Amino acid sequence: MAEQPRRPRQEFAAAAILFAVVFCASLFGILTRPLGFLAAFWPANALLLGLLVRFPRLQTAPGWGFAILGYLLADLLTGGSLLRTLWLTAANLGGVTVGVILFGMLGEEDRRLRRPLSVLFLFGISIGVGAAAALIGAPAAPIFFGKDLSAGAAFWFTTEITNAIIVLPVILTAPWPPRLPRLRRPHDIRDLAQRSAPVACLFLSLGLGAFVGGPGAVTFPAPALLWCALSYPLFTTVMLTLLVSIWHLIATSLGVFSTHVAQLDGSTSADRLAIMLLALGPLTAASINAARNDLLKRLEVLATYDALTGALARAAFLERAGRLFLDPVRAAPLAVLMLDIDRFKGINDTHGHAAGDRALAAVAGAVGRGLRDADLFGRMGGEEFAVILPRASGADAAMVAERLRAAVAAMEIPIDGAAPLVLTVSIGVARQSGEGPAQLDRLLGAADRALYEAKNTGRDRVVSVDG
Structure with a gap:
């Protein structure tokens, strides 16, 4: 049966959702500009890319148009000049467009991060997204912010990669339609302790990293995140990785891990790359674990049910x-x-x-x-x-x-x-x-x-x- 064309009202409603997401996410990012330059955490591009990839029906002319309007309105309302706003918006859209094209080359299982190589593909696409955005946006650094071109390019490139790695998995792996998780009641105190131990260890490592400080503090949660990846479902691990990464991005920009607030230089780019690499480990482990669990479920079905009749074997x-x-x-x-x-x-x-x-x-x-x-x-x-x-x-x-x-x-x-x-x-x-x-x-x-x-x-x- 041929797919029914979407009514204009449906397209307008979908486009309005994109506008709201981009506008709110852009405002949030703008509020994390402690130095008056690019945001410490800019989720708008990754959120827009994730929605367009997860729901291809949103890739309409009204959808793109309302997304552009969200970028423009957020920056103009917070004091951005028209030329700077147009330039930054073009860079944002350039990265998103490259991401949509590259994700279109992947199969559904890879887009949902449910194959062993899925996170590697995500990493490659994130590099393409960051390169496209930096190529368009970096020349704005010396013109509007008085910063060096190479430093601006590095900052923009690493920011886009990091944001993509930590935000995209949330959209790509979220259960749809949304449903409340089914919580299994613990059998006893030992069962409850085993289930809560990984996340408890994660929060403990975050507190220890903030207390100790120094550039190596970013890596403190790595073992706990890997433990979570092997203990919890894929989406749970993705959400925990997102929260840890956001904390590190904001804490780094505010100087929590050092004696001075981060500046737009190589050390900032290195910090962002460290946070991105920290996220890749648990995401890869969780993706492989999800693929393994899916395979075990399929094998269980094959062993339990007759393939021809559906009756029990x-x-x-x-x-x-x-x-x-x-x-x-x-x-x-x-x-x-x-x-x-x-x-x-x-x-x-x-x-x-x-x-x-x-x-x-x-x-x-x-x-x-x-x-x-x-x-x-x-x-x-x-x-x-x-x-x-x-x-x-x-x-x-x-x-x-x-x-x-x-x-x-x-x-x-x-x-x-x-x-x-x-x-x-x-x-x-x-x-x-x-x-x-x-x-x-x-x-x-x-x-x-x-x-x-x-x-x-x-x-x-x-x-x-x-x-």
């Missing part, structure tokens, strides 16, 4: 069934169903294995829709499936089995170049007998014998026995 089905049988109070009485598609080999021989796969998926879908959330449904192999019904009497199990048989018989599966397939299934039901604990192997064996009785007595029927 045999091993996972038996493992979960075993746990269920160990809890007779919660699960009893139990019933086991064994299902087999009638004359399935003929489908493969007549219509091909693709049609057979389609038939398997259709039967699994019909059976799955007819079960409760608490029921277990697995593929035992080939065209044979098994179902375990906890807290189901013999009459309930027979009724469920008959409903599943009828649901399959009512389906018509389209086949290319042939009449639709009409399938039937035979079902064997084994009911838990007596008050003793049900044994999984015994009930599965009984259901399997009932299944073969259904096959031998005409197929497309349900046969029930006591397990």
Whole structure:
């Protein structure tokens, strides 16, 4: 289906959001100009770039226009001259434009920082953004601020790289739509201590760095940030890195780590580069950890579910069934169903294995829709499936089995170049007998014998026995 064109009102609303973000972020940055030059922390460019990359629909003419208006209005309202404001805005937009182009060359996983090399790509793009902004904006240093051209270029370049590295990950990794994190209750005091120890160590290292001072104080939080990256989700690590980096940027500009306020010279650029490099470490570790966790989840899904039908794989089905049988109070009485598609080999021989796969998926879908959330449904192999019904009497199990048989018989599966397939299934039901604990192997064996009785007595029927 073709994408519906966006209405002018929607485009205007999106553009207004960009204006508000750029305007407020620019005002915040301007307030961090202790020396009357570039801001100690200028998040506007990185925020705009992150929003345009995360939400490509914002890349419209009104969106760009309102963003430009946000830059201009913020600087003019705080006393900037028109020429200087236009020049600085052009530099800001130059960096953002280069960033949008470069991010467009990456895949979605890299843009979300969920691959091992994603942070390396982010670093390269940040260099491009900083170079473009410095190339346009650096000549303004001697004209408007009486500063050396090379020092202005270095200051602008390192500022853009640092801001991009610490702000962009927040936008790129934030959950969307926004949702409150699900907080797991700690099991005991030891569990709570283990979960809170990394962030506690981080704040302790920040305080120790401010107390000790000196140029090396910026690196004090590095081990704690790496610990956080290995302990918390990606977005949590990104937010902690952002907060630490902002603190260091402002503290450095105010001279917290030295005996004098930072000046526009090489040492300032070196401080910013140190802060940027400090952020790269935990971001890289968190990105690799997120990629590893995603891979483990995919492997778990592959090991747990049958890829063709979506039913539980045999091993996972038996493992979960075993746990269920160990809890007779919660699960009893139990019933086991064994299902087999009638004359399935003929489908493969007549219509091909693709049609057979389609038939398997259709039967699994019909059976799955007819079960409760608490029921277990697995593929035992080939065209044979098994179902375990906890807290189901013999009459309930027979009724469920008959409903599943009828649901399959009512389906018509389209086949290319042939009449639709009409399938039937035979079902064997084994009911838990007596008050003793049900044994999984015994009930599965009984259901399997009932299944073969259904096959031998005409197929497309349900046969029930006591397990």
